[in-house]
Amino acid sequence: MASTQTHERSRLEDITTRLRLDIVRSTTEAGSGHPSSSLSMVELLTVLYFDGVLRHDPGRPDDPDRDRFILSKGHGAPGLYSVLAEAGYFPPEELLTLRKLGSPLEGHPNMNRLAGVEASTGSLGQGLSIGIGHALAARLDGRSYRVYVMTGDGEMEEGQVWEAVMFAGNHALDNLTLILDHNAYQQTGAVDDIEPLEPLEDKFRAFHWEARTIDGHDLDAVAEAYDWARRIEGKPQAIIARTVKGKGVSLLEKEPWKWHGKPLPKEEADKALAEIGGAA
Numbered sequence: 001m002a003s004t005q006t007h008e009r010s011r012l013e014d015i016t017t018r019l020r021l022d023i024v025r026s027t028t029e030a031g032s033g034h035p036s037s038s039l040s041m042v043e044l045l046t047v048l049y050f051d052g053v054l055r056h057d058p059g060r061p062d063d064p065d066r067d068r069f070i071l072s073k074g075h076g077a078p079g080l081y082s083v084l085a086e087a088g089y090f091p092p093e094e095l096l097t098l099r100k101l102g103s104p105l106e107g108h109p110n111m112n113r114l115a116g117v118e119a120s121t122g123s124l125g126q127g128l129s130i131g132i133g134h135a136l137a138a139r140l141d142g143r144s145y146r147v148y149v150m151t152g153d154g155e156m157e158e159g160q161v162w163e164a165v166m167f168a169g170n171h172a173l174d175n176l177t178l179i180l181d182h183n184a185y186q187q188t189g190a191v192d193d194i195e196p197l198e199p200l201e202d203k204f205r206a207f208h209w210e211a212r213t214i215d216g217h218d219l220d221a222v223a224e225a226y227d228w229a230r231r232i233e234g235k236p237q238a239i240i241a242r243t244v245k246g247k248g249v250s251l252l253e254k255e256p257w258k259w260h261g262k263p264l265p266k267e268e269a270d271k272a273l274a275e276i277g278g279a280a
């Protein structure tokens with residue numbers, strides 16, 4: 001069970017602040033990238049990586065028994081890179097090389113260039129299928145690692161995702177957890193206006209999954225959901241996390257449909273850094 005002690009809570013909150021600062025700084029420096037898509041994932045990834053949920057060791061990224069995290073919404077790369085730097089996979093200074101020629105911090109994650117990246121993603125819809133491969137391999141190899149996959153809510157419109165959901169349920173892959181970053185917006189507008197997903201929990205249950213919906217920015221709720229997922233036997237689990245696209249930067253939160261895939265201009269970024277605050 002994740003600690004709810006005050007010092008532990010404030011350690012995690014400090015991490016969320018640093019990650020948000022890194023996301024804004026790196027994308028503005030790059031002049032491209034997806035800050036708003038990265039900001040909605042911050043608490044979900046903070047608990048996963050820094051509250052003892054994901055078993056991983058930056059010193060041994062190839063450990064066959066490590067848990068896997070696959071960022072299926074690969075355009076959230078600036079968020080993943082901030083997490084990997086914070087965890088010690090590479091020096092934080094390198095974050096400012098995002099999208100620069102020769103940098104391993106490519107616009108979308110490249111597993112062949114950066115330790116800690118489990119799958120090369122960016123073409124939406126594929127990550128859950130890759131995660132299934134890992135989850136099945138664990139079963140065949142008799143290993144106890146768990147697989148976590150994060151998708152976007154617009155990404156759920158991809159047919160391949162539902163094929164994978166069906167397969168994972170039919171094969172009772174209980175070592176597989178889907179984290180759905182349900183920030184309500186996709187590239188061109190609101191998911192509800194384009195291709196509504198509800199009733200989401202019922203859909204997962206119909207495919208033989210367990211599902212629950214949480215506030216994806218509440219650190220305690222996120223920790224509790226990961227605990228819940230780990231305890232389930234015989235079924236994969238979906239954590240439907242209601243989040244805010246651009247969370248922490250009011251300009252991005254206000255009109256998310258205008259800011260998908262757009263970095264903040266320098267002046268706006270300075271305001272955003274002040275708004276996010278913190279000492280980092």
Ligand SMILES: Cc1ncc(C[n+]2csc(CCOP(=O)(O)OP(=O)(O)O)c2C)c(N)n1
Pocket residue numbers: 036037040073075122123124125151152153154155156181183185186187245260
């Ligand atoms: C197969 C595919 N089609 C289109 C794109 C272009 N694209 C990148 S991000 C995005 C929107 C994704 O929305 P969502 O899954 O809700 O992610 P969010 O940014 O809201 O977290 C699109 C259409 C892509 N990367 N892959």
Ligand SMILES: [Mg+2]
Pocket residue numbers: 152153154181182183184185186
């Ligand atoms: Mg979305």
